[in-house]
Amino acid sequence: MSAVNDTNFNSAVFLLTGIPGQEDVYLWISVPFCFMYVISIVGNSVILFIIKTDPSLHEPMYIFLSMLAVTDIGLSTATMSTTLGIFLFNAREISVDACLAQLFFIHSLSGIESSVLLLMAFDRFVAISNPLRYASILTLPRIAKMGLVCVLRGVAVVFPLPFLLKRSQYCQANVLSRSYCLNQEIMKMACSDIRVSSIYGLVATVSIAMLDSLLILLSYIMILKTVLSIASHAECVRALSTCISHLCAVLLFYTPGIGLSIVQRFGNSSSPLLQILMGYVYLLVPPMMNPIVYSVKSKHLRARIIMAFKK
Template sequence: MAPSNSSVSVSSTFYLTGIPGYEEFHHWISIPFCLIYIIGVTGNCSILHIVRTDPKLHEPMYYFLAMLSLTDMAMSLPAMVSLFRVLWSISREIQFNICVVQMFLIHTFSFTESSVLLAMALDRYVAICHPLRYATILTPKLIAKIGIAALLRSAIPLIPLLVRLAFFSFCRSHVLSHSYCLHQDIIRLACADIRFNVIYGMVVILMLWGMDSLGILITYVFILHSVLRIASREGRLKALNTCASHICAVLILYVPMIGLSIVHRFAKHSSPFVHIFMAHIYLMVPPVLNPIIYSVKTKQIRQGIFHLICPHKINSSAM
């Protein structure tokens, strides 16, 4: 059993939680989680391979899509490692320093994915509103700079929170309410003044997720204004169809993210299963659904998937 009331130093151990009340079924529960994770990794790796190997896809839209796939996998990997360690009864323990690193990676890549979605919205704006200048505006060099800026913008604001955590003592409990580390979960265990972390954390969320979502909304206002000026109905539908996949990706990220934040802040006394369920939806759904959506809605990606699955059929039909 995990100890519950002794002080915890930065070198001490936390204890992760699996699915409360279903501990005897953890091995069985791990099967669907494992399948979902494999599907997500396979889908994102397929998109990365297709974009890398097909010269026709060396365009801004597909570079951003590859960036989204990388971010999806980076966001879910740290959490999945500890999740499977818990479900397979390998270990529930996690050292404080490793917990902080895991928290940093999960939050950093969550914010990075939001920034990538904003960049993809700007990509759709340039493609629809300035099509003749599309390739000259969104050059590979600029896209690389956007990717680096998105990562730094997401990581640097988290540093004060990490520094603050290093000076906390944790005397209430060692037991986290999830199978991986989140900032909101860690600070609830602290026997210290956590107002800075709560307020600063909210400011970071508003400045990153809030500004990104506002930027995406404003971008689509301009896109819609431009689309409505297209004379033909077919042209308007074609222009809007190029945005459908991106809109789905935005909803897939933000809806679980908002739900998890609401549960942590305003439903603290709800069933532990609700917290666990929302936490896993938040990290597992985007990596799985994004490749599926882009494969269904994007002809070039769909053809690349068919070529990976049935290369002989594609080659024989081309002869």
Template sequence: MQETPFCLSVGHFLPFTMSDSNSTDFINPSTFILLGIPGLEAAHVWISIPFCTMYAITILGNFTILFIIKTELSLHEPMYYFLCMLAVTDLVLSTSILPKMLSIFWFYSREINFSACLTQMYFIHCFSVIESGILVAMAFDRYVAICDPLRHSTTLTNPVVAKIGLAMVLRGIMLILPHPFLARRWPYCRTNIIPNTYCEHIAVVKLACADISVSSYYSLSVAFFVTVLDVLFIAVSYTQILRAIFRLPTKDARLKTFGTCGSHLCVILAFYIPHLFAALTQQFGYNVPLHLHVLMANVYLLVPPVINPIIYGAKTQQIRVRLLQLFTHQET
């Protein structure tokens, strides 16, 4: 069936172009075969270099953010608690994809167990939804801090922050939970070859020799529900924030106040723009080669975890100062 990709699930709709000659007569295979990046097999080792570098930066950057926030008492505030949640989410999301990808590139380890494939698929989509929810929570924090600053400390108490974080995690868990269960119930009797570097939901269920309408419509509904509601909430929050900023009496006050949410705005753009660009490529890029689709599906998941700690490290003064102190061994 023809599907329309949508933002968080743009990777769901990678075209399947394997020939029918690859078809076999098996049901519920014990393993799937991940091709990596079709058409660029000869360059896999070279392609692995930037991806490995990205993973190293992701690990180092996000663990550094977590360490700084944990050890710096002045950063024990709602904004930085949400940033810790974002860092953990980025670490899990990257680790769900990159180790297997690098094993394909370096060791030609293309096989992945059926259950492991479904587990990877679940973690990727679950933590993508969680990350979007955390960005909403951070937008709410900025809204309260700027539009109602006198109530910020009483509104966003530690228990409230914990409940918001738990709600975002439970939302991701519950919304994505049907994906692996639906994928497991389909019979697979065509091929076990996935033209990608990871097990993506629709790329997996499209291999089934059954009517997958339930999986397809549910996947699209989740993507629509998550993306539209989250982007709408963020847009409303920042509309109110901008109105409050423009009512400030001086230009310096406006710039200073806007600077407090500048890093969050950059993170939002870094998360949603690649998704939107990939969605447009999938929707209108009919002549785009398969390897470009696969590269885009990897980039839009792997870029935000790399640049999020860089953005917050560069734009947040408290984190930047503490980071310099770590490198220069100065006392606080």
């Protein structure tokens, strides 16, 4: 116990929490979590395999989708590594270094996913507003550079967070309220001044999630403006139908995050279980649902997947 409460950073240990009050049925609870993880890994891996092996899918929209699939695999793995450890083996202890590493991967991958969704919105805008120059604007080298910028941006913005938190002293209650590590959770454990970490965390959130969501909204306003200028009703519907998959992915990613923020602000004392469940939905549902949504909504991709399984 002395090691747990030690103020020395290197010897500090955090205790993760699964679902309070349900410890007796953790093994049963692990079943849906395992199912979600398997669906996420298999679904996104199938998407990647089909896009890689089919030259007809080497188009900007599907390349961006493959970026999303890679990010989803990383995000679900980073979250599930400790979540399944708790539900299957009751492995609650995690060192501060390991906790900060998980924090870095979860936040940076979330930032990368937000950036990829923004790129996909830009892809839909170019495809609808300027279809004749679509291929010349979104060339493979340009797409590769845009993907690299997404990764560098997500990593660069989140990179200072673990080092800022590492400077803090941890001598208060060391029990985290979730089965994974997040920036806000770790800051609550510190007993030293965390104003710099708090301010930077807010700046990181604004510079990624809020900025990207506003730009995505702006993209769809411009898309809607372009579509409404199309004379033919059939062409208007066909153009909008190409955005349905991306809209679903955006709603799956941002809606749980907004809901979690609202619950954390207005339901701190009355709904701790709701906060925990919303946290799981925010990190685990989008990686599972994205390949399903795109497989169902994209006729071309769905046909290729069916053909691959028939072979």
